[in-house]
Amino acid sequence: MQDTKIALIGYGKMGHLVEHLATSHGCQVVMRLDSKAKHDGGVLSANALKGVDVAVEFTNPEAAPENLKALAVAHIPTVSGTTGWYRRLPEVQQAFEKEGTGLVYSPNFSVGVAVFRRLVTEAAKMLKDEADYGAWAWEIHHDAKKDAPSGTLLHLVEAMKAAGYSRNVDLSSSRAGKHPGTHEVGFDSLADTITLRHVARSREGFALGALKAARWIASHSGVHTFEEVLFGS
Ligand SMILES: NC(=O)c1ccc[n+]([C@@H]2O[C@H](COP(=O)([O-])OP(=O)(O)OC[C@H]3O[C@@H](n4cnc5c(N)ncnc54)[C@H](OP(=O)(O)O)[C@@H]3O)[C@@H](O)[C@H]2O)c1
Numbered sequence: 001m002q003d004t005k006i007a008l009i010g011y012g013k014m015g016h017l018v019e020h021l022a023t024s025h026g027c028q029v030v031m032r033l034d035s036k037a038k039h040d041g042g043v044l045s046a047n048a049l050k051g052v053d054v055a056v057e058f059t060n061p062e063a064a065p066e067n068l069k070a071l072a073v074a075h076i077p078t079v080s081g082t083t084g085w086y087r088r089l090p091e092v093q094q095a096f097e098k099e100g101t102g103l104v105y106s107p108n109f110s111v112g113v114a115v116f117r118r119l120v121t122e123a124a125k126m127l128k129d130e131a132d133y134g135a136w137a138w139e140i141h142h143d144a145k146k147d148a149p150s151g152t153l154l155h156l157v158e159a160m161k162a163a164g165y166s167r168n169v170d171l172s173s174s175r176a177g178k179h180p181g182t183h184e185v186g187f188d189s190l191a192d193t194i195t196l197r198h199v200a201r202s203r204e205g206f207a208l209g210a211l212k213a214a215r216w217i218a219s220h221s222g223v224h225t226f227e228e229v230l231f232g233s
Contacts, residue, residue, distance in 0.1 A: 001026070003023075003026055003027055003028040004026060004027045004028070004053045004054055004214055004215050004218050005027075005028055005030045005051060005052055005053040005054070006018070006022060006027050006028065006029050006030065006031075006052070006053065006054055006055070006056050006214055007029075007030065007031035007032075007033065007049055007052040007054075007055045007056070007076070008029055008031065008032045008033065008055075008056055008058075009033050009044070009055050009056065009057040009058075009059060009067055009071070010033070010034065010057055010058040010059035010060075010063075010082070011032045011033065011034045012034070012058065012059075013203065014058035014081060014203065014206065014207060014210075015032065015034075015056075015058055017203055017204065017206075017207040018056055018058070018207045018210055018211060019032070020207075021204065021207050021208060021211060022211060025208065025211045025212075025215075026211075026215055027211050027214060027215065030051060030052060031049070031052060035059075035063070044067060044070035044071055044074055045070075045074055046073075046074040046075060046076075049071075049074050049076050052076055053077070053218050054076065054077045054078065054079060054214040054217060054218050055071050055076045055077070055078045055079070056078075056079045056081070056210055056211075056214055057071070057078060057079065057080045057081065057082060058081045058082055058210075059082050060082060060084075060146065061082060061083065061084030061085040061146065061147060062085075063082075064080060064082040064085040065085050065088040065091065065092050068080055068092045068095070068096075068103070069091070069092060069095040071101070072092070072095040072096045072098075072099045072101045072103070073095070073099055074101075075099060075100075075101050076101065077101060077102035077103070077217040077218055077220075077221075078096075078101070078102070078103050078104075078217070079103075079104045079105075079109075079210050079213045079214050079217060080103065080104070080105040080106075081105075081106065081107075081109055081206065081210050083107045083147055083150065083151035083152075084146060084147035084151060086107075086151065089105075093223050096222075096223050097222070097223060100221055101221070102217040102218075102220050102221045102222060102223075102224075103217070103222075103223045103224065104213040104216065104217045104224045104225070104226060104228075104229055105223070105224075105225065105226075106209075106213070106225055106226035106227075107150065107151025107152045107154075107155055108151070108152040108155070108206065108209075108226070109205070109206045109207075109208075109209030109210045109212075109213065109226055110198075110200060110205040110206055110209055111205065111208075111209055111212075111230060112198055112200075112205060113152060113183070113198055113200075114209075114226060114227050114230050114231070116156075116183070116196065116198040117155065117156055117159050117227070118231075119196055120156050120159060120160060120185045120196055121159045121160070121162075121163045122163075123185070123187065123194065123196060124159070124160035124163040124164070124165035125163040125164060125165075127165065127187050128163065128164040128165045128166070130189070131167070132189040132190060132191070133187045133188065133189045134167070134168070134170070134187070134188055134189070135160070135165065135167065135168070135169045135170070135185065135186065135187050135188075136169065136170040136171075136172070136184075136185070136186050136188070137149075137153055137156060137157050137160075137169050137170070137171050137172075137183075137184070137185050137186075138153075138171075138172045138173070138174075138183075138184045138186075139152065139153045139173050139174070139181070139182060139183045139184070140173070140174040140175070140176065140179050140181070140182050141173075141174075141175060141179055141180075141181050142175070142176075142177060142178045142179050142180070143175045143176055143177060145175060148173040148175060149171050149172075149173045150173065150181070150183070152181070152183055153171065153173070153183055156183060156185055157169050157171065160185070180200045180201070180202055180203050181199075181200040182197065182198065182199045182200065183197070183198045184196065184197040184198075185197075209226060212229065213226055213229050216229045217229075
């Protein structure tokens with residue numbers, strides 16, 4: 001099978017890591033764009049992206065929506081890992097749907113976190129009517145991370161609410177050092193404490209998940225979460 005040809009939109013820490021792992025995971029990076037790739041015409045056009053199968057986008061919350069809309073118009077299936085821009089998700093989603101271009105987006109491309117979210121959902125479902133239990137959600141990341149709480153933590157709490165857990169979930173974040181990311185959800189009562197915790201050991205898991213999503217979206221259309229890639233819709 002032929003390698004999936006990738007354009008990296010954003011060539012920072014994640015872009016470099018995706019490139020480093022690409023060839024051993026069925027992909028080949030054929031283009032790298034950094035902050036000069038603003039959607040000011042040309043750089044993200046269909047013509048400029050000729051020969052690209054999939055764009056993998058890891059930029060920043062300000063840049064992501066406009067870059068993504070340009071990729072939708074250029075009909076380049078896209079994987080977006082940037083966090084902190086989801087209030088603009090409806091307009092981005094609409095652009096991909098209107099153009100019939102494929103998109104996978106996720107605040108966290110770790111397979112382990114996807115499984116963790118399912119476990120958190122189950123716990124929330126089981127404890128939703130146990131009023132003695134209060135809940136918290138906490139995360140820690142390196143001090144260069146721009147958004148807090150992390151998109152992943154918000155996504156976890158969203159899953160708890162969707163599972164029927166309607167009581168307060170106390171949210172907190174820490175930013176220190178070079179930490180690649182820990183997320184914790186806990187439930188506490190007079191009788192006991194339940195702690196669910198995911199610890200990322202490095203950023204590699206995110207890059208591997210993004211490459212998995214890139215191979216998948218190359219042959220799919222529509223707008224999808226990473227969980228749909230892993231577990232089906
Ligand atoms: N979903 C996940 O699994 C996951 C995992 C880790 C991180 N993230 C998120 O991914 C994003 C990137 O993280 P990072 O650690 O790679 O950040 P980073 O090291 O700061 O890299 C950001 C890159 O984006 C480029 N950029 C900025 N504006 C751009 C634009 N308009 N068009 C194209 N490129 C542009 C920057 O270019 P210059 O160098 O020229 O400024 C830089 O190369 C963050 O939002 C982070 O929270 C997500």
